[in-house]
Amino acid sequence: MSAHKTILITGASRGIGYGIAHRFATLGASIVLLSRSAAAVDTARGSLPKIPGFANQSHRCIVGDVGDAVLWDDIRRNEVAGKQKDIDILINAAGVTHHSLLVATRTGVVEEVLRTNLLGTTLACRAVAKNMLGRKAGGCIINVASLLGLHKPTAGSTVYAASKAGVVGLTRSLAAELGPAGVRTNVIVPGYIETDMTARMSEVARIAALKATPLGRFGHVDEVADAAVFLVENGFVNGAEIVIDGGLACT
Known part of the structure; x- marks a missing residue:
């Protein structure tokens, strides 16, 4: 179902977003990468594969801040250089992390x-969903949250956890709102995944996280991409929370 589709991915220049972009590109999808860094997103776009036999496959970039409402108004109004109507799938992977006690933040x-x-x-879902509803051809939205916002809150993660818990609530509500129009909305809830974010963890924090994870390792970006592919390909999954954490939520 992802071949010949156009997929808009936020936070696509690195980490989970880039891993998902690369996976879908190998399946024949056209990728629209959105990132704040022009240099990073252009490099990421240039490294995405194009599959022989998929003559219409192309990859393009949008540079901007996902939290900027004007950006999303422009994307919807200008239809991403006239091609926004093609957006079949939206994947929201853009995110920042922070660790400090709330009273010190x-x-x-x-x-x-x-x-x-x-x-x-939220802004991305609103902008793209309007076009999906207008097309009357269904669609798929995947949001990326975090285990910290669902099952494993920790001291120092208050603001980050709150933001990601909000993403879970947003996803479930949208599943009910958009489902009747054939637009499915699901959320991936990763635990510790090997990215530049986890690379910045202190050695003490990393060891503690590994000990708390029953599988004894961090996940890989490819394993998150596997879940994204499943959510796109399975047409009956709507409002689901796919936890990818090596069993951490069970401890």
Whole structure:
């Protein structure tokens, strides 16, 4: 179902977003990568494969801040250089993390985390869903949350956890709103995945996380991409929370 589709992916220049983009490109999808960094997203686009036999497959970039409502108004109004009507699938993977006790967290940091993780995901869903509803051809939205926002809150993760819990609630509500029109909305809930975010963990925190995970390792981006493919390909999954955490939620 993903071959010949056009997929808009936020946070696509690195980490989980890029891993998902690369996987769908190998399946013959055309990828629209959105990132704040022009250089990073252009490099990412250039490294995506194009599959022989898929003459219409192409990859393109959008540079902007997902938390900027004007960006999403422009995307919808300008139809991504005239091609927004093709967007079959939206994957919201853009996110920032932060660790500090709430009482010690500056207002600016609170705003940045909520703006990117929750507001950005909400604005993206609103903009693209309007086009999906207008097309009357169904669609698929996948949001990326975090285990910290669902099963494993920890001290110091308050703002981040709140933003990701909001993404889960957003997803479930949208599944009910958009489902009757054939637009499915699901959420991937990763635990610790090997990305640049986890690479910045202290050695003490990393060891503790590994000990708490029954499989004894962090997940790989490819394993998250597997879940994204499943959610796209299975046409009866709507409002689901796919936890990918090596069993961490069970401990």
